Amino acid sequence: MHKKCSEIAKMLGIEWDSNVEDRIVSGVCFDSRQVKENDLFVPLLGERVNGHRFGQQVADAGASCILWNENEEDVPQGICVLKVKNTAVAFRELARSYRDLCGFKIVGITGSNGKTSTKDLVAGVLSAKYRVQKTSGNYNAEIGINYTICNFDENIDVGVVEIGMERMHEIEQLCEIVRPDIGIITNVGTAHLENLGSQENIAKAKCELIDSLSKDSVFIYNGDDRYLMKEIKNHVLPKTTLSYGEKTYNDCILTSFMQNEKGISFSTNLLNGINTPLLGKHQAFNGMAALLTAKQLGLDDEEIRRGFTLVEPTKWRTQLESLGPCKILNDVYKSNPQSALAALETFQELVSDEKIIVFGDMFDLGKDSAQIHYDLGKKVAQYDCDLLLCIGEMAKEIQRGASEAGVNAKWVASSEELVEILKPYLKKNCMILMKGSRGMHLDQVLDELKGV
Structure with missing residues (x-):
């Protein structure tokens, strides 16, 4: 965003005071710790913190404009103040209005798994021809989507937006802001x-x-997903609706797949010889969504192939890292049964003298959580695993299922204990898979191992 304060006021339907200095806004921020010079700051009311408390702080830091709930006191000085009834609502309206004003196309991506990797793949491939920006990190709920869209440059060609959800009707509400030109659903x-x-x-x-x-x-979806296949029949589909997968009725069909430590190679009925520096067969499926998107936006085959080599993956998602002779497959951002099995499949294809798997709890699985964890443990027996380490209360069920299936499995009570068990392996020619939900903080365990 590069707008004057008066333009932002107009976008929000606020009468502009001509006596106020009309400064330039070059970015939007809702975290006072990250404010940069000439930012617009949006103070939000959280459960524990009222962002308005930091109004003068962000003004002193060089922010040029601030939204301000009209019932809040201590209005900051030395900054353009735009008073609104509710800053959260105004943030949403600003994103909607900015989306209307800008001419770039938006690719919106949702799904239970693979949203972030598909976002990275779509953005990477399209960057071979277009100016592209994407959702940073995991900013896929309303505040994050507002932030993402408001910080897209006005002169880009395509914005790639990740759309998350926790409840029914949330995607419906988020799409009122995003209004995607191309929509992708990765799976259920x-x-x-x-x-x-x-x-x-x-x-x-x-x-x-x-x-x-x-x-x-344009609508693009995983045609191998039976839940999607059943549900889309209840919706009016756009004229251009395309599917991808391994089943032969799909528009884009995976015909071959190979993997090594440097990445994956795959071919489809639409394009062969695709290489990208990501790991896992599931990334070939995500890649097919990117391939279909690229073809809809006019990239030729060589541009698409080159774009796949330009992909910049988001951290903590199936990344292979070296710690001396030991290699760690780092997949610690989140976990659920489908992504855990995808990680196991990826890990299976990587060659090593010794393989250790670390599993943490999987969150938000409802009343059957214990059984789901137990079933995952049972499935570990189908893969090469010299030692399975489980951490977290629910991970006790992973350990129980795995032990009953004949796996050498151990439950550990703390991250400190986990680090001590893993330390000796850093000196071996071995490979460690680390997988757990974000709240298990396995990234901190990995940081501890890097400091050994």
Whole structure:
């Protein structure tokens, strides 16, 4: 964003005071610790913190403009103040208005698994031809989406936006802001079972994306996903609707796949010889969504191939890291049964003298969580594993299922104990898979190992 304060006021329907200095806004921020010079700051009311408390602080830091709830006191000095009834609502309206003003296309991506990797792949491939920006990190809820869109440069060609959800109708509401020109659904998994109760309901929630698309939009989806295949029949699909997967009825069909430590190679019926520096067969599926997107936006085959080599993955997602002779497959951002199995499949294809798996709790799985963890433990027996280490209360069930299936499995009570067990392996020619939900803080365990 590069707007004057008066332009932002107009976007929000606020009468501009001509006596106020009309400064330039070059970015939008809602975290006072990250404010840069000439930012617009949006103070939000949280459960524990009222962002308005930091108004003068951000003004002193060089922010040029601030939204301000009209009932808040201690209005900051030395900054353009735009008073609104509710800063959260105004933030949403600013993102909507900015989206309307800018001419770039938006690719919106949702799904239980693979949203972030698909975002990275789509953005990387399209960057071979276009000016592209994407959601940073995991900013895929309303505040993050507002932040993402407001910080897209006005002169980009394509914005790639990740759309998350916790409940029914959330994607519907987020798409009122995003209004994607191309919508992608990667799959329907078991994440959010606790809120939505069944995979059928999760499919309904994900397919709210379809209803946000115009008849001239493009819809791309995983045609191998039975929940999606069943649910999309209940929706009016855009004229251009395309599927991908291994089944032969798909528009884009995976025909071959190979993997080594440097990345994956795969071919489809639409394009062969694709190479990208990501790991896992699931990334070939995500890559097919990117391939279909690229073809819809006019990239030729060589541009697409080159774009796949330009992909910049988000950290903590199936990244292979070396710690001396030991290699660690770092997949610690989140975990659910589908992504855990995908990590196991990826790990299986990597060659090493010794293999250790670390599993932490999987969150938001509802009333069947214990059984789901137990079943995952049972499935570990199908893969090469010299030692399985489990951490977290629910991970006790992973350990129990794995032990009953004949796996050498141990439950550990703390991250400190886990670090001590793993230390000797750093001197060996071995490979460690680390997988758990973000709240298990396995990234901190990895940081400890890096400091050994």
